Amino acid sequence: xxxxxxxxxxxxxxxxxxxxxxxxxxxxxxxxxxxxxxxxxxxxxxxxxxxxxxxxxxxxxxxxxxxxxxxxxxxxxxxxxxxxxxxxxxxxxxxxxxxxxxxxxxxxxxxxxxxxxxxxxxxxxxxxxxxxxxxxxxxxxxxxxxxxxxxxxxxxxxxxxxxxxxxxxxxxxxxxxxxxxxxxxxxxxxxxxxxxxxxxxxxxxxxxxxxxxxxxxxxxxxxxxxxxxxxxxxxxxxxxxxxxxxxxxxxxxxxxxxxxxxxxxxxxxxxxxxxx
Amino acid sequence: xxxxxxxxxxxxxxxxxxxxxxxxxxxxxxxxxxxxxxxxxxxxxxxxxxxxxxxxxxxxxxxxxxxxxxxxxxxxxxxxxxxxxxxxxxxxxxxxxxxxxxxxxxxxxxxxxxxxxxxxxxxxxxxxxxxxxxxxxxxxxxxxxxxxxxxxxxxxxxxxxxxxxxxxxxxxxxxxxxxxxxxxxxxxxxxxxxxxxxxxxxxxxxxxxxxxxxxxxxxxxxxxxxxxxxxxxxxxxxxxxxxxxxxxxxxxxxxxxxxxxxxxxxxxxxxxxxxx
Numbered sequence: 034x035x036x037x038x039x040x041x042x043x044x045x046x047x048x049x050x051x052x053x054x055x056x057x058x059x060x061x062x063x064x065x066x067x068x069x070x071x072x073x074x075x076x077x078x079x080x081x082x083x084x085x086x087x088x089x090x091x092x093x094x095x096x097x098x099x100x101x102x103x104x105x106x107x108x109x110x111x112x113x114x115x116x117x118x119x120x121x122x123x124x125x126x127x128x129x130x131x132x133x134x135x136x137x138x139x140x141x142x143x144x145x146x147x148x149x150x151x152x153x154x155x156x157x158x159x160x161x162x163x164x165x166x167x168x169x170x171x172x173x174x175x176x177x178x179x180x181x182x183x184x185x186x187x188x189x190x191x192x193x194x195x196x197x198x199x200x201x202x203x204x205x206x207x208x209x210x211x212x213x214x215x216x217x218x219x220x221x222x223x224x225x226x227x228x229x230x231x232x233x234x235x236x237x238x239x240x241x242x243x244x245x246x247x248x249x250x251x252x253x254x255x256x257x258x259x260x261x262x263x264x265x266x267x268x269x270x271x272x273x274x275x276x277x278x279x280x281x282x283x284x285x286x287x288x289x290x291x292x293x294x295x296x297x298x299x300x301x302x303x304x305x306x307x308x309x
Numbered sequence: 310x311x312x313x314x315x316x317x318x319x320x321x322x323x324x325x326x327x328x329x330x331x332x333x334x335x336x337x338x339x340x341x342x343x344x345x346x347x348x349x350x351x352x353x354x355x356x357x358x359x360x361x362x363x364x365x366x367x368x369x370x371x372x373x374x375x376x377x378x379x380x381x382x383x384x385x386x387x388x389x390x391x392x393x394x395x396x397x398x399x400x401x402x403x404x405x406x407x408x409x410x411x412x413x414x415x416x417x418x419x420x421x422x423x424x425x426x427x428x429x430x431x432x433x434x435x436x437x438x439x440x441x442x443x444x445x446x447x448x449x450x451x452x453x454x455x456x457x458x459x460x461x462x463x464x465x466x467x468x469x470x471x472x473x474x475x476x477x478x479x480x481x482x483x484x485x486x487x488x489x490x491x492x493x494x495x496x497x498x499x500x501x502x503x504x505x506x507x508x509x510x511x512x513x514x515x516x517x518x519x520x521x522x523x524x525x526x527x528x529x530x531x532x533x534x535x536x537x538x539x540x541x542x543x544x545x546x547x548x549x550x551x552x553x554x555x556x557x558x559x560x561x562x563x564x565x566x567x568x569x570x571x572x573x574x575x576x577x578x579x580x581x582x583x584x585x
Contacts, residue, residue, distance in 0.1 A: 040562055040564050040566035040567070041528070041530065041560040041561045041562065041566065041567070041570075042566035042567075042569070042570055043569075043570045044570075047566050094370075094371050094565065095370050095371060097373040097376060097569070099566070099569070099570075100373060100376075100569070100570075100573070252317070254317065284317040285317045286316055286317065288316050289370065290316035290317065290318035290323050290375075291316070291317070291318075293318070293319075293373070293375070293376070294317075294318055294319045294320075294375075294376075297376070
């Protein structure tokens with residue numbers, strides 16, 4: 034693991050690190066915020082999965098999460114959204130290939146050898162940060178935005194007992210029924226729609242639900258409402274009798290101005306359960 | 310004036326606007342955050358002047374100021390750092406020309422016709438925002454980072470009775486004695502060092518001081534300490550018996566991770582005086 038940068042932030046440290054990923058067969062970069070408490074004791078961790086086109090950097094610099102994580106004594110991890118590099122397949126579209134890993138393990142050419150973001154987030158990166166930093170891996174929570182909200186919810190519902198709480202900002206909520214989903218799931222997983230269903234949080238919500246509490250925020254002025262399909266997830270949460278809150282936030286759009294506005298409440302929500 | 314974008318943020322609105330500037334003879338862009346209160350009554354305003362290489366956008370997206378401005382009921386204005394465009398002079402260096410206006414009125418070719426950032430910030434932009442938005446121009450305060458800290462302090466000390474309070478993050482504090490200063494002041498103002506002295510906050514502090522309170526934060530691990538010369542300003546503040554606080558912040562560097570960490574305290578400091 035190499036240190037790319039470390040900047041003091043809110044009494045703690047915002048680091049950026051890179052490492053050779055076996056899951057993705059390329060060098061991967063991630064951001065990690067450690068609050069001051071981590072100098073003395075292992076701290077709980079909140080995962081933040083980012084959306085289409087983002088790297089590890091966007092949320093780390095624009096979501097304003099460090100202020101609240103420092104206050105609560107929680108680490109934040111900001112993974113990249115896909116494998117990257119010259120030897121990694123790509124597409125001219127912003128929503129396929131590099132920057133658009135969709136948190137799945139690709140089975141189809143040309144994506145299969147590198148695009149294994151599910152294994153990277155579910156297995157490899159937790160093992161790495163658990164061994165390299167003062168993080169208590171028995172206390173994890175997860176959130177994300179857009180494609181990252183999709184990733185957060187699907188990982189939370191699938192990895193039983195991994196996360197104590199799950200939240201999302203404007204998640205891609207029903208990808209098997211949206212152009213943000215059918216395109217990527219088709220490319221990465223092929224035509225077998227049964228494989229797609231494991232990566233649709235509305236379907237997983239109906240089938241499994243999540244054992245902990247769920248918080249979802251969605252702006253009413255989001256320019257991508259037709260692609261996100263929040264109503265399907267809201268309906269599924271209620272049908273499931275899921276312990277959870279789905280909030281429509283009047284006038285907010287899909288941007289980091291929306292995310293940063295509600296970040297304090299998401300961090301506090303997770304902190305309540307991480308420190309329960 | 311044209312609306313470039315408007316995003317709902319912390320109950321208020323983060324806008325970006327452009328206009329034909331007479332001071333700079335080109336189109337200029339600025340960011341403006343209005344808290345919810347501005348729907349009903351004119352609110353006080355805090356100016357944030359940015360540093361070298363920045364546009365209006367950097368602080369608006371990375372400094373985390375909107376959270377605190379919303380809490381205090383204060384507008385934020387984020388001007389650009391120089392004139393821009395194809396017809397505007399430039400230099401290959403990051404610290405001269407576009408992105409490096411240094412908050413002066415250039416008198417020398419090729420800069421003179423456009424590089425009039427002093428007049429833009431002191432006269433034109435206040436008149437524009439005072440007429441177009443619900444801002445109480447009798448209650449203004451100013452802050453900034455690096456080159457923008459230099460701009461904030463020099464404007465505050467020169468424009469008597471304009472600002473109730475002034476602060477800075479890692480300001481270029483003694484530009485007449487630094488490579489961050491002699492290069493730009495020489496290029497924009499020529500060889501007459503008497504003209505430079507009006508743009509050196511350490512010299513102005515000795516000569517005038519500031520009628521209101523001053524807050525300065527400087528990281529001890531700032532990679533540009535030799536260029537910023539904070540010791541000269543700290544000495545001048547004490548010699549002047551200036552109402553003010555100069556804080557060395559252990560381990561912090563020159564980045565937005567430093568700025569965002571202390572933004573809450575700067576906004577609260579200004580709010581105390583804007584609402585006095």
